[in-house]
Amino acid sequence: MTNRIATFPATERIIVDNMRLQSQLAETQIQLSTGLKSTSYTGIASDSQRLLNVERNYDSLEGFNTNATIIGGNIDIAYNAVKSILDLSNNFLQTLTSAQGGNFLDPQVTRDQGQLLIKEVAGLLNTQSAGRYLFAGSNIDTIPVNLDDPAFTPQTSPSTANTGYYQGNDDKLSAQLSETLSISYNFTANDPAFEQLLRSFNLAINNPSDTAALAESTTLMRSAISGMSNIFAQMSTFARTVENQTMRNEEDLAIMKNVIGNLKGADLAATTVRQKELETQIQASYASSVTILNLKLTDYI
Numbered sequence: 001m002t003n004r005i006a007t008f009p010a011t012e013r014i015i016v017d018n019m020r021l022q023s024q025l026a027e028t029q030i031q032l033s034t035g036l037k038s039t040s041y042t043g044i045a046s047d048s049q050r051l052l053n054v055e056r057n058y059d060s061l062e063g064f065n066t067n068a069t070i071i072g073g074n075i076d077i078a079y080n081a082v083k084s085i086l087d088l089s090n091n092f093l094q095t096l097t098s099a100q101g102g103n104f105l106d107p108q109v110t111r112d113q114g115q116l117l118i119k120e121v122a123g124l125l126n127t128q129s130a131g132r133y134l135f136a137g138s139n140i141d142t143i144p145v146n147l148d149d150p151a152f153t154p155q156t157s158p159s160t161a162n163t164g165y166y167q168g169n170d171d172k173l174s175a176q177l178s179e180t181l182s183i184s185y186n187f188t189a190n191d192p193a194f195e196q197l198l199r200s201f202n203l204a205i206n207n208p209s210d211t212a213a214l215a216e217s218t219t220l221m222r223s224a225i226s227g228m229s230n231i232f233a234q235m236s237t238f239a240r241t242v243e244n245q246t247m248r249n250e251e252d253l254a255i256m257k258n259v260i261g262n263l264k265g266a267d268l269a270a271t272t273v274r275q276k277e278l279e280t281q282i283q284a285s286y287a288s289s290v291t292i293l294n295l296k297l298t299d300y301i
Helices: 002-034 041-099 107-125 192-206 211-264 268-293
Strands: 173-176 182-185
Touching: 041 107, 041 173, 041 182, 041 192, 041 211, 107 192, 182 211, 192 211
Parallel strands: none
Antiparallel strands: 173 182
16 A cells, blocks of 8 residues: 555556557558548647638539539530531532532432431431430420421422421530639521521422422532531530549649648658657656556555
8 A cells, every 4th residue: 555655646647648659559550551630520629621622612613523524515516517518518518519410310319318318317316425415505305306397398499598407406505614613605506607508408308300499409518518517617616625624623633632741641761750759758757657656665665
């Protein structure tokens, strides 16, 4: 009893110190195993608000880039569809030229080729991406081109513009690419270039022997090809805008990721050194505990 009473204050202090050192050692072990300063925001209280803000901005940028990926993909698909339509248009332009040239071309050949190509063009204008029609405006669930619509009537020369085949609308689609940049775009199957293209086919199919109709069909086809070149230019502009903003977002994401890592991540080298220091202190503390516990007041009386 004498030795307990005499050494109690020192023993109690050492026990408290040992518990503190054990707690700090456990913290360094967690940091080394997780790579984090703390597994909760309370463990980095002084930086928690900043970390929350950076993480929120990081998530927003990731969302913007998800939008950009979808929009960029849709524009690429639409671009390829128009490219294929342009190839078909140039092919039929050669047929129209032959039909009006000195060499005889059976009108039935003109009609048959026109019927085949107009269906291919309609199919391309009905292109989908992830279940969304790309040339229907905001009516993404509605097939945009229906050549069997009664409103799309057979044409004679001189013809008039007719978008009776179109089932979509003129609404523009928009996408947020960053906090400050939003783009609106609209590639629809009732664009004048596509209307002229389908009317050119219509005239040739229904009037393959009519010189005036074939001449007008040729003029419309050339105008449609020119118009589709303008659509190409617009698509390229939008694609570049999306790509450039995506790159800027990626740069910002990399910076934010580094900031988040610095705020959350532990300095593993420093933590390893700290762990060794704590282990040394704990060993020394335990050694002191043993020494004190072995002391007797009677030894000094």
